[in-house]
Amino acid sequence: MIMVTKNLRKRNGGNDMTLEMALQFILFSGIFFIVVAYHNRAITIPDNKTLPTIKLESVRHSFLIAVIILFVLFSFTLQKQKSFSESRVVQWIAQQVGNQATAEELTKGITYDYGKTEVVYYSQEDIRWKNETYGKTDFISETGCGPTSLAMVISTFTNTTITPKQMADWSYENGYCAEGSGSYHTLIENALVSFGLQVEQANRLQGQKIANALSSGDLVIVLMGKGTFTSSGHFIVLTGITEKGEVYVADPKSEQRSQQTYPFGLILSESKGEGLGPFWIIHKK
Known part of the structure; x- marks a missing residue:
């Protein structure tokens, strides 16, 4: 099932930066008015009369300093926003290039060495948990x-038995279950x-x-x-690769598909290249 990105700051990065710039402008303006007010303050003397402490030239001087400080800080904020925007443009271009690349283009020049890791296989369709709930209304199957x-x-690399039901409960309890659509992308790494x-x-890419x-014995969730x-979005585990670039998989939805190998180019080209990932390399201990 498709996963939903739980990363509002990344998704709404432009809005966050605009808000941050506005808040910084308000802060700098406040500092400016405080400085001006301080230099124009009056001191109360014993006979309840006031004595100006700053002459006009001094006030002009302090005003100029405050304006310069405000300008420098505001310029820094604008530069920060520009750098942030440029970074997002670069990321977007790279993503579009990857999305449009063919399997042949994605595998051009790649060399392969054999490697395969035997994993503890679990199926979503296992009768022990297929009808167990994931979240409030969804089912593991x-x-x-x-x-x-x-x-x-986790069961393979930690030598500890963790069932799909236990993992589903952990995901829900820690806020990674997206009701009706699967899980948030942040579930995997966290x-x-x-x-x-x-x-x-x-x-x-x-x-x-x-x-x-894969050749070195690591596992990859994609x-x-x-x-x-899948017809929408689906997580599987890559467990190895051959010298010819055929990939071994452990598909939690299908034992039959898990008994076949697939061209590495197909895996790359059909991966869901948006948001986080779409590949997570897990290193064996």
Whole structure:
């Protein structure tokens, strides 16, 4: 089932930066008025008369300093916003390039070494938990691909039995269950780290990195898009790769698909290249 990105700051980055700039402007304006008020203050003397302490030239001087400070700080904020915007543009361009690349283009120049890790396989359709709830209304058989994929990886690399139901409950209790649509993307990395595993994200343009990880015995969780494995979005586990670039998978939704290999280019091209991931490399201890 498709995963939903739980990262509002990333999704609404432009709005966050505009708000931040406005708040900083208000702060700097406040500092400016405080400085001016301070330099124009009057001191009360014993006979209840006031004695101006700053002459006009001094007031002009302090006013000029305050304006300069305000201008410098505001310019810094604008530059920060510009850098942030440019960074988002670069990320967007890279994502579009990856989304439009073909399987052949994505695998061009990649070399392969054999590697395969035997995993503890779990199926969402297992009668022991297929009808168990994930969240308040969903069922593991329908939307539990994320927790089930995690259960496979964690059980394999920690030598501790973690079932899909246990992982689904952990996800829900920690706020990663997206009712009606699966799980939030942040579930994958945060769950793996919580269980003591080392993980790093990769995208479809980093094929050699992913292939090397599989050859060395690492596991990879990937979010697949419409195609061979799903009509919307679905998590599977990559467990190995051959010298010819055929990938072994553990598909939590299908034992049959888990008994086949798939071209690495197909995995890259059908991966759901949006938001976080869509590849998470989990290093064996």
